[in-house]
Amino acid sequence: DVKVTQSSRYLVKRTGEKVFLECVQDMDHENMFWYRQDPGLGLRLIYFSYDVKMKEKGDIPEGYSVSREKKERFSLILESASTNQTSMYLCASSLQYYSNSDTQYFGPGTRLTVL
Amino acid sequence: KQEVTQIPAALSVPEGENLVLNCSFTDSAIYNLQWFRQDPGKGLTSLLLIQSSQREQTSGRLNASLDKSSGRSTLYIAASQPGDSATYLCAVTRGSQGNLIFGKGTKLSVKP
Numbered sequence: 001d002v003k004v005t006q007s008s009r010y011l012v013k014r015t016g017e018k019v020f021l022e023c024v025q026d027m028d029h030e031n032m033f034w035y036r037q038d039p040g041l042g043l044r045l046i047y048f049s050y051d052v053k054m055k056e057k058g059d060i061p062e063g064y065s066v067s068r069e070k071k072e073r074f075s076l077i078l079e080s081a082s083t084n085q086t087s088m089y090l091c092a093s094s095l096q097y098y099s100n101s102d103t104q105y106f107g108p109g110t111r112l113t114v115l
Numbered sequence: 116k117q118e119v120t121q122i123p124a125a126l127s128v129p130e131g132e133n134l135v136l137n138c139s140f141t142d143s144a145i146y147n148l149q150w151f152r153q154d155p156g157k158g159l160t161s162l163l164l165i166q167s168s169q170r171e172q173t174s175g176r177l178n179a180s181l182d183k184s185s186g187r188s189t190l191y192i193a194a195s196q197p198g199d200s201a202t203y204l205c206a207v208t209r210g211s212q213g214n215l216i217f218g219k220g221t222k223l224s225v226k227p
Contacts, residue, residue, distance in 0.1 A: 033214075042219040043204070090158055103149060104215060106158040
């Protein structure tokens with residue numbers, strides 16, 4: 001059974017802190033994605049990675065960076081957390097050579113609150 | 116720029132009713148269209164995926180249709196149950212790496 005796990009379900013941090021959100025998948029997928037989900041705005045793509053050490057900006061990359069040192073792990077980094085980064089963060093993965101029958105598999109999400 | 120719209124934003128129905136959720140998209144050049152379910156505070160679960168060359172897909176009480184030319188998809192739920200209560204998200208795939216563009220979802224409540 002496919003599985004995407006995220007390091008924390010709930011996280012509370014202070015403004016200015018450096019925050020790491022971790023995502024691990026066990027499906028040997030090449031592509032990994034980070035989204036944030038906000039009421040009224042839906043899911044928006046922050047960054048994605050199609051291979052180890054490769055990354056591409058999504059629609060809202062400002063204030064975030066990512067790291068992919070191993071195929072199975074994709075980290076989202078908030079260098080200096082701000083209150084407007086309070087959100088639900090969702091990680092997903094998919095096959096690299098994407099065909100139109102492939103889907104993305106999502107983790108359970110991390111609810112981050114920045115005080 | 117691709118935009119995905121879902122109507123209605125919220126829907127409340129009595130148990131046993133058949134219902135339709137709507138999704139529209141502005142650019143017909145899509146790889147596929149997917150319907151996801153999200154329970155409160157949880158991640159997304161894929162329900163149905165319709166490839167760009169297909170017209171519909173069925174899984175149990177769920178049936179999804181796709182009309183690329185008009186930029187529309189519907190999700191039909193037959194004989195709704197309280198356990199169907201969730202937010203339903205429509206997404207289209209752009210690009211060869213499978214990036215998804217989501218609608219804002221329809222929050223469904225099925226009352227016993």
